[in-house]
Amino acid sequence: MRGWRYWRLKTKLLFLTLFVSTLGIALVCASLIFVENRNYKKQLESELHVIAGILAEQSAAALVFEDNVQLTSIISSLERINTIRQACVYNEQDNFMTSLVGIDEQPCPSLDQRLELGFVDDVYRLLMPVSLGNETVGRLFLSSHLEVLRGHIRTFVWVAIGIGSTILLALVFLALRLQRIVSGPILTLSETAERIAMNHDYSIRAPVSGTDELGRLGNTFNEMIGTIQQQNLRILESRDNLERVVDARTSELSMANRELEAFSYSVSHDLRQPLRAIEGFGQALEEDCGEHLNDVGKDYLRRIRAASVRMASLIDGLLILSRVSRQSMENHSIDLSQMLREITDELKDISDHPPAEIHIQPGMQVVGDSRMLRIVFQNLLGNAWKYSSKEKKRVIEVSATLEGSVIAIEIRDNGVGFDMRYIDKLFVAFNRLHTPSEFGGTGIGLATVYRVIRRHHGTISATSEVGKGASFVVKLPVSGDQR
Template identity: 45%
Template sequence: MKWSQMPIKHKLIMMTLFTSVIGIVVVSLSFIWYENLTYKDQLKQEMNVIGKILADRSNAALVFSDTAQLQDNVNSLKLRQSIELSCIYDAMGQPLSSFSRRRDLQCPLAPGANEGEFTNSYFHLTQAIELDGESIGKLYIRSSLQELVGHLQNYIATTAIVSALVVMALLLVSSMLQRIISTPLVHLTETATRIARVKDYSLRAEQESEDEIGQLVGAFNSMLNTIEEQNAQILHNYENLEKIVAQRTVELRSANKELEAFSYSVSHDLRQPLRAIDGFSDALLEDCSDQLDEVAMDYLNRVRAASQRMGRLIDSMLTLSRVTRYKVESKEVNLSHLVATIFEALQADQPERHVEVVIQPDLMTQGDENLLGVALSNLIGNAWKYSSKLSLARIEFGAIDKDGERIFYVKDNGAGFDMKYADKLFVAFNRLHSPAEFEGSGIGLATVSRVISRHRGRIWAESQPGEGSAFYFTLNDAAVDAHETGAR
């Protein structure tokens, strides 16, 4: 298990043990090192005493060359098991007598200076034999350090056992003491996990102390209080907002219905007077033309043109109103066939025009055929109108698939428009060209946008002045607005 995934109580225990073990190891090594030095110092002192005594006993025998006495002196070291070799030399450095526990051990040729020296496995002592302050020979003793090795091994084993017992005791104590820190944190974690799971912000963690952990628990509970108060306020605001939205929705629907009814009524009621104005003006022109001068004739023609223009505007407003109130009937629609029919009607109305028409065949969709016909009539009609000043116009209808969505388009090579006015394109009564350039009511694209909206789709345009326009739209087959009802 990674350190970051380990429970905090295990981390506390391991940190305590790790620190304690390091301390125990350092102290144990220090004791062992000190014991080694102490034992060697004691051994050196003992060997110096033994060497001094033996040298004093051997000076007379060495003066009289009493080899038997000298041999007895070195043999007396047999009682000391650690001494493996002992030799007595005369003043010329020749060995006179020796003691060896093994046959392969021989007296060194040069016993060295008067000193004690430790090597890896032995202690070497060279002691001068003196008489009246004059050196008459030397005593050499070699002692094995096996006793030291055994002593240190026992000492290390004892230290290891004691250390293990101490570690076990520390493990037990740290297991109990870590609960003072870990238990409040574990309870806090459990409370936070439960709150996250059940989303109940009324739960609180129990504060068991006044230290930093207790302060953390207190801050956590304070945060929960704040969240609970904020949630209550949000819920209250949401309930009020729902009521306000419901009220505003009812008011908006009522206002929309009244506005639609008013618009429909005004548009419908204005048609009759306009027809009368246009009809009587036409009658005056036909029946009384010989009695009218040129100025009167011009005035009557202007009246007729204005009334006809107003009639077209009213028809567009009625179409927009009907599109909004129309009951949607969704079925499979062949858009390619609809577009072809629209082009046939436009070509029949203006047979003198030469327009290259490109229609992608068999483009099917799900929607209301009448509403889609209105939208396509406006889009194709716009393309037809704004390309009318070209000797060879081109209008294209097709579809592309992008990111799992089918996008239909109507493209032309006509007048185009500046994209900085694109946000006004689908707003009623907003026109990007003057009536002197191209006639229009400013309602056609607003009607198209309303139809696309009722089919839960999107519409947008791309264009450059003088380079034509491209209108793109999507239709959501699965979410056609078939639940809205109204009169045809």
């Protein structure tokens, strides 16, 4: 059976009303029965004392003359009283004289032992002295059964139960009528709240009747729904405005993307051709006319060719940075250890001075786009390779640890490091922490790394100390939907 807390409100009110009413009626009936029982006992006791007093007065002379015949005649008058169970007469020496024959089979009690008087078990006992003048001439013992008392009390109990039941039925009828005064408005308010929650129609209002607490509750509820309705209208208006703004921004973004694609096409085709011309003619000028140029001219020519190569590198970096932000991703499991070994082999083919000591943890697996992640680790390993080139021996370590659903890949080198005061500029495009004369580069690599890692829902961080190498930590989800 479900607990009372799950009952409906009107059921609770009806139950509480009936419970209190039943308890009150039961207490009243019990009190009346107790009072009636006590009063009837007092009445019975009083009647027996009157009867005993009359018999004692009539039997005093017979006791003085020890006239048993007269005594028997006197107490035989008790036969008309059906409540008398036993009657015994004793003389002055407490010797038995006579008794009422045929009423009780039990012998008269001996007065030598102490008698229990009053209400004892199912009888009432009375011992009264018989006096003549101021002298006690004997004693009278009466015993009365209590069947009449019990019958009277049983009748009274049934009458009380009948009256109490009638009153309780009347109270049930009144409670069913009156509980609606309290539960009706609350149930109506509850039904209104359910309709509003189900239909999301904040124009619905709860009917209000009266100015009591329930009436004030209904008014407060309607005011609250009115406030919610106004806020909902403002939210809908804001949503519509936001959708229009988003549509406009999306249109502008689409146009910007088309312009960016056009720019990328222009960079990859229109700007590359002049650069190739500059590089080609510079090379031809150096080969064909080099002997006609003095040292200053040769230096200028070398700078022109170096600037064209740097410009081509910048264009390539910008194209890669643009491409990783727009191209779709194809995620699958990747053997990262194998990919890192391939990248380090490529770096060794380009330059193997100074000698390198490379430690790559075997068995590293990640999930992601292999093309983009190759760009990430080409840049990170390339930086480690480049910035440790001035050491007597390159030392590069790559390790991974599993942190719950994330794999943390650390790339550590023994290069020149950088000042941690400039950590905020590390992953911003075109920001470099070393001059081009110290180390070459475009300043786009780490910005590209940052974007690729963000697209994989990962993070990248770096720690370093000048002259003591650097450590980059890439954290990627072990699995999951990445777009």
